[in-house]
Amino acid sequence: MEPFKTHKGLVATLDRQHVDTDQIIPKQFLKRVERTGFGQFLFYDWRFLEDGKTPNPEFELNQPRFQGATILLTRDNFGCGSSREHAPWAILEYGFKVIIAPSFADIFFNNCFKNGMLPIVLPAHVVSELFDEVNKTPGAEFTINLETQTLATSLGKKISFEVNAFRKDCLLKGLDDIGLTLQHEDKIKAFESQHSISPRAV
Amino acid sequence: MAPKTIIEKIWDNHLVHEEPGKASIIYIDLHLIHEVTSAQAFDGLRLNNRRVRRPDLTLATMDHNIPTTDRSVPVKDPMAKNAIETLERNCKEFGIECFNMHNPLNGIVHIIGPGLGLTQPGKTIVCGDSHTSTHGAFGALAFGIGTSEVEHVLATQCLQQFKPKTMEIRITGKLPHGITAKDVILAIIDKIGTDGATGHAVEYTGDIIRNFSMEERMTVCNMSIEAGARAGLIAPDQTTFDFVQTRPRAPKGTDFDKAVEKWKTLPTDPGAKYDKTFILDASKILPQVTWGTSPGMGCNIEGRTPDLKKVSDPALRHTYEKAMEYMGLGSNQPIKGLKINRVFIGSCTNGRPEDLRQAAKVLKGYKVAPHVRAMVVPGSQEIKNLAEKEGLDKIFKAAGFEWRESGCSMCLAMNEDILAPGERCASTSNRNFEGRQGKGGRTHLVSPAMAAAAAVKGCFTDIRKWVYK
Numbered sequence: 286m287e288p289f290k291t292h293k294g295l296v297a298t299l300d301r302q303h304v305d306t307d308q309i310i311p312k313q314f315l316k317r318v319e320r321t322g323f324g325q326f327l328f329y330d331w332r333f334l335e336d337g338k339t340p341n342p343e344f345e346l347n348q349p350r351f352q353g354a355t356i357l358l359t360r361d362n363f364g365c366g367s368s369r370e371h372a373p374w375a376i377l378e379y380g381f382k383v384i385i386a387p388s389f390a391d392i393f394f395n396n397c398f399k400n401g402m403l404p405i406v407l408p409a410h411v412v413s414e415l416f417d418e419v420n421k422t423p424g425a426e427f428t429i430n431l432e433t434q435t436l437a438t439s440l441g442k443k444i445s446f447e448v449n450a451f452r453k454d455c456l457l458k459g460l461d462d463i464g465l466t467l468q469h470e471d472k473i474k475a476f477e478s479q480h481s482i483s484p485r486a487v
Numbered sequence: 488m489a490p491k492t493i494i495e496k497i498w499d500n501h502l503v504h505e506e507p508g509k510a511s512i513i514y515i516d517l518h519l520i521h522e523v524t525s526a527q528a529f530d531g532l533r534l535n536n537r538r539v540r541r542p543d544l545t546l547a548t549m550d551h552n553i554p555t556t557d558r559s560v561p562v563k564d565p566m567a568k569n570a571i572e573t574l575e576r577n578c579k580e581f582g583i584e585c586f587n588m589h590n591p592l593n594g595i596v597h598i599i600g601p602g603l604g605l606t607q608p609g610k611t612i613v614c615g616d617s618h619t620s621t622h623g624a625f626g627a628l629a630f631g632i633g634t635s636e637v638e639h640v641l642a643t644q645c646l647q648q649f650k651p652k653t654m655e656i657r658i659t660g661k662l663p664h665g666i667t668a669k670d671v672i673l674a675i676i677d678k679i680g681t682d683g684a685t686g687h688a689v690e691y692t693g694d695i696i697r698n699f700s701m702e703e704r705m706t707v708c709n710m711s712i713e714a715g716a717r718a719g720l721i722a723p724d725q726t727t728f729d730f731v732q733t734r735p736r737a738p739k740g741t742d743f744d745k746a747v748e749k750w751k752t753l754p755t756d757p758g759a760k761y762d763k764t765f766i767l768d769a770s771k772i773l774p775q776v777t778w779g780t781s782p783g784m785g786c787n788i789e790g791r792t793p794d795l796k797k798v799s800d801p802a803l804r805h806t807y808e809k810a811m812e813y814m815g816l817g818s819n820q821p822i823k824g825l826k827i828n829r830v831f832i833g834s835c836t837n838g839r840p841e842d843l844r845q846a847a848k849v850l851k852g853y854k855v856a857p858h859v860r861a862m863v864v865p866g867s868q869e870i871k872n873l874a875e876k877e878g879l880d881k882i883f884k885a886a887g888f889e890w891r892e893s894g895c896s897m898c899l900a901m902n903e904d905i906l907a908p909g910e911r912c913a914s915t916s917n918r919n920f921e922g923r924q925g926k927g928g929r930t931h932l933v934s935p936a937m938a939a940a941a942a943v944k945g946c947f948t949d950i951r952k953w954v955y956k
Contacts, residue, residue, distance in 0.1 A: 300805075301805075301806070301809070302802060302803075302806050303681055303682075303781050303783070303806070305918075305920045307899075307920040307921070307922060307923050308920065308921060308922070311922055311926075312899050312900065312901045312923075313901065315523050315551075315901065316523075316552060316564070316566035316567050316569070316570050316901070317566065317570075318526035318527070318530075318569060318570055318573045319526075319527065319530075320527045320530070320634075330921065330922050330926055360802065361682065362681060362682040362685070362715070365681055365682065365715065365781075366617065366712075366918060366920060367616075367617050367899075367918075368524065368615060368616055368617040368631035368632060368633055369523070369524065369633075370524065370527075370615075370633035370634040370635060371634075373633075388682060388685065390682070390685065390715060391685055391686060391715065391717050392617060392631055392632070392633060395636075396633035396635065399633060399635035399636070400635070449649070450508050451508055451509045451510050452510075462635070462639055462647055463535070463537070463638065463639050463642045463643060465647070466512055466639065466642075466643045466645055466647060467642070467643060469503065469504045469512055472503050472504045472512070473503055473512075473514070473643065473644070473645060476503045476514055477514075477644075480500075480501075480514060482516045482517075482544065482610070
């Protein structure tokens, strides 16, 4: 996994609460067996008109000023619903590295870290202030420093954010979870020798 | 020793490694996989030259993509076919048992685990599917994971996890006549919202839960994720033991007796503290019907859509307006009498024998309204066979329902079972998100009895007033 240290980028807003993973990547695209190729279908039903090709001019992310955005600013409970990791895959492939919201659904939040993306939780009123700033400032950019846990806006506002120390470390170093766990192979073996489970075999 | 909740007990029993400030490593007793969230995990194993650590604790089924029509006909959708074949190939390569479409044990992943007796009290159970919480009904700590974690479990039989906070949802009072487990869980989600339990593992408690059958408990635990919960579980008791004992892959004889002794130590100790508690008085629950595009947009048969004039929070009003526009509903509109075109009975929420019996009881002697297309999709092939033995299929077919093969079907509409734009569906599934059952389709979540009654009347009707024939 690529390490995540700092990130500076254009901010796009998605002013909706409870955006679910069925919207992020609709089910008809989950039949792919690869990890790639999902970005083109991100927010498919919102992003495109009936023909499935023409960008829907009403959809926020299609605004010219948000093209090339790498930071997504949104509302509460982002990523609720299904566990599909295709959702963060699609978001990342579309170009977003950072998502900022007052809250996230658990599985989605976890899936982001597994893909080198940073979901940032900020209080709802702070998120609202950021929305105001982005709405008023065409081309608004944020700079995120994971090491110092700070977010700086192009108007000079500085905000600090919380992130779990372990998750931060994994992101900063781009650590492979499986490799980390396998360092404890002896403990897994010891556990297995004491812990009896009836296996699935008949 | 300090009193512990069942959640903490299972967590502690599975702790392989912990270090301050880091995610803990916990052992996984049962890993269920299916065709939609596993292919990329197997690719990862091959890429890193890793094996599956415990194929004997891993079980695969295909359910999301598969057609619910005649199984002897090849799968038409080339991408679905590829996903199905990829799973079968991966299982063969890594030595994992897989119930393909032609296997009589095939079914929805959360239906077959309990059906086989692999879902047992005290286990840790994961699957790349958010409705894994279903297995919590047996007093297991069961939760959905992403594909990276599926790969992690395949490679290590462990997961890196932060200990979840605990929440008690206590259901008190007396369950009114005609109110089902589905109404109870929908009412809970209506009250606490789709993020009401985020970050928490939930234990459901109270006499009503105790008196529920295993199938009813599964319906409740299944939708825990719809309240944002990491997991939802119910402490095991005699009802649990009796259910497990009859299952083919449960421990047998003295092994079973020994297991029961262990399982009896699982329930939450008196005086144990939860991080959060929510109490619901079930006496006031009415037959539930969701009105909007999130399971938290709950309503009941006597209710109306929200009155936008009375919603002061602008963000919430905006959310409601968007949902009403999508659902083709107005502000303050009554639910009773709302016309539907489609009915779906099935899914990991409500595709078990009791659900089918409940619906069949309503349908007996009635016909589906002429403008309604209705289908039943049993949760597994075994359940389908059982229902046929009981003659339920005849009741459904006589009423005008389509009686289909098992699968996830129109719960998420990955196969051909799909709503057309603008169609309105009474569905026993778990999610009413935009497009969930088909682009432009409008989903109202209800119990099997309410769905069956809606099929007959052609609109939502009060099941408490139903005349059974």
